[in-house]
Amino acid sequence: MAEKGTRGAGGELVELVVDYAKQETLGPLRGLVRFVAFGLAGSVFLAVGLSVMLLGGLRALQTETGTTFSGNFTWVPYLIVAGGAVLVAGLAGWRVTAGPARRRARG
Numbered sequence: 001m002a003e004k005g006t007r008g009a010g011g012e013l014v015e016l017v018v019d020y021a022k023q024e025t026l027g028p029l030r031g032l033v034r035f036v037a038f039g040l041a042g043s044v045f046l047a048v049g050l051s052v053m054l055l056g057g058l059r060a061l062q063t064e065t066g067t068t069f070s071g072n073f074t075w076v077p078y079l080i081v082a083g084g085a086v087l088v089a090g091l092a093g094w095r096v097t098a099g100p101a102r103r104r105a106r107g
Contacts, residue, residue, distance in 0.1 A: 050085075050088060054081050054084060054085055057080075057081055057084065058077055058078065058081045061076075061077035061080060061081070062077050065077075
């Protein structure tokens with residue numbers, strides 16, 4: 001009879017350890033997967049939106065400026081749009097490195 005009690009306690013211990021492992025690993029992993037999925041979806045939407053905006057800006061510079069960028073200056077709209085893309089990328093990189101995580105690390 002004593003062995004059955006010990007086996008029952010051992011079974012409860014194993015069940016308790018398994019439940020604790022699930023709680024401490026699966027819960028945070030689900031949160032991490034959700035965080036990564038939303039981040040990935042947001043970055044794809046931002047990339048597509050910014051690409052369409054830059055392409056629209058290029059077309060506007062090419063068609064709406066009359067003869068300003070004609071002849072030997074047809075490359076200038078591309079340079080302007082490329083500069084805008086670099087500016088947006090630099091701004092995004094600056095905000096990522098100077099964001100809330102950095103403030104938390106300093107304080």
